[in-house]
Amino acid sequence: MIAEERRALLLTKLREDGYIQVTDLAEEFNISSATIRRDLILLEQEGICIRKRGGAVRSTQGVTMELPYDIKQHRNxxxxxxxxxxxxxxxxxxxxxxxxxxxxxxxxxxxxxxxxxxxxxxxxxxxxxxxxxxxxxxxxxxxxxxxxxxxxxxxxxxxxxxxxxxxxxxxxxxxxxxxxxxxxxxxxxxxxxxxxxxxxxxxxxxxxxxxxxxxxxxxxxxxxxxxxxxxxxxxxxxxxxxxxxxxxxxxxxx
Known part of the structure; x- marks a missing residue:
């Protein structure tokens, strides 16, 4: 998968779900966890997401988006x-x-x-x-x-x-x-x-x-x-x- 395709995939997941879990995405789309983490670093630098242990969350979550417990337990x-x-x-x-x-x-x-x-x-x-x-x-x-x-x-x-x-x-x-x-x-x-x-x-x-x-x-x-x-x-x-x-x-x- 080329970089543009990965980026589009990550942006879609962030927009629809509000969060990304690296291990789940790596298994689902056969992408290495290290590659996803590098992409998330770039997205965070652009202000699109906030990296957390095990993944990332959308920088603006909205008033109805609920994060899974597996994401929340590693925050703060x-x-x-x-x-x-x-x-x-x-x-x-x-x-x-x-x-x-x-x-x-x-x-x-x-x-x-x-x-x-x-x-x-x-x-x-x-x-x-x-x-x-x-x-x-x-x-x-x-x-x-x-x-x-x-x-x-x-x-x-x-x-x-x-x-x-x-x-x-x-x-x-x-x-x-x-x-x-x-x-x-x-x-x-x-x-x-x-x-x-x-x-x-x-x-x-x-x-x-x-x-x-x-x-x-x-x-x-x-x-x-x-x-x-x-x-x-x-x-x-x-x-x-x-x-x-x-x-x-x-x-x-x-």
């Missing part, structure tokens, strides 16, 4: 680890908690072995798998319909299950936080799940890295003012720090 790893380390300090022995889906929440789940007598409810299959063998945790899965590539459960079964709960804390994620304080999500079917988590908890803590601030996604989840606290990294724009201060929203930038 250090930031997510620091966020999780701060979040575990809010979890007390004996707590009943709801864990939202996502790679940042997963990092928190990896630290729950440091606590005792926890009851954890989740619709994230990766989190459930991680916690299933921990004897210190009473793990409850919501049920629902499994979604491909993101490893979560969704549907009215999830929402109905959570609506009947009362928990100490909900830890939720976000796809975007608009400048007006709106928290939003690219997948509208996840919105009622997140909203149910907020209503079910005495405290709701948002875990998200700073790249989510100042962006927009398709469907509104809630307002920043609906949260008990936000844990993020030090890259949060100053305008959001001021907004949280004015609204008396607790924000911890790790």
């Amino acid at each position: 790893i250090d930031e997510k680890s620091r966020i999780a380390a701060a979040a575990i300090d809010l979890v007390e022995d004996g707590d009943t908690i709801l864990l939202d889906a996502g790679s940042t929440i997963f990092q928190l789940a990896c630290l729950l072995h440091t606590r005792e007598r926890l009851t954890v409810v989740t619709h994230d299959l990766n989190i459930a798998y991680k916690l299933a063998t921990n004897p210190k945790i009473n793990l409850i899965c919501t049920g629902g319909i499994a979604r491909a590539n993101v490893y979560t459960l969704q549907g009215p079964q999830v929402v109905d299950f959570i609506r009947n709960l009362r928990v100490d804390k909900s830890f939720i994620g976000a796809d975007a936080i608009h400048s007006d304080g709106t928290i939003s999500n690219v997948n509208i079917e996840e919105v009622p799940i997140k909203q149910a988590m907020v209503k079910a908890a005495s405290q709701t803590i948002l875990l998200c890295d700073s790249t989510k601030f100042g962006t927009t996604a398709f469907a509104k989840v809630c307002e920043l003012s609906d949260l008990s606290a936000i844990i993020t990294d030090k890259g949060v724009p100053e305008a959001f720090l001021q907004y949280c201060d004015e609204k008396n929203i607790k924000i911890l930038a790790t």
Whole structure:
């Protein structure tokens, strides 16, 4: 395959899917991974994509494009680890908690072995798998319909299950936080799940890295003012720090 053909192929994949996984594309089109990586370097220099571990994402993703978990889990790893380390300090022995889906929440789940007598409810299959063998945790899965590539459960079964709960804390994620304080999500079917988590908890803590601030996604989840606290990294724009201060929203930038 000549360079022009490869370039056209990569551009098409980025436009249609919003992301490229190098190994998958190399196998599908019999192109060496090294060749694809070289092409992605050139596309990144042109501002067309942003290279990530294992592939690349379109530089402008749009409000409805959801990245596969295999891409998201390799983005902003250090930031997510620091966020999780701060979040575990809010979890007390004996707590009943709801864990939202996502790679940042997963990092928190990896630290729950440091606590005792926890009851954890989740619709994230990766989190459930991680916690299933921990004897210190009473793990409850919501049920629902499994979604491909993101490893979560969704549907009215999830929402109905959570609506009947009362928990100490909900830890939720976000796809975007608009400048007006709106928290939003690219997948509208996840919105009622997140909203149910907020209503079910005495405290709701948002875990998200700073790249989510100042962006927009398709469907509104809630307002920043609906949260008990936000844990993020030090890259949060100053305008959001001021907004949280004015609204008396607790924000911890790790």
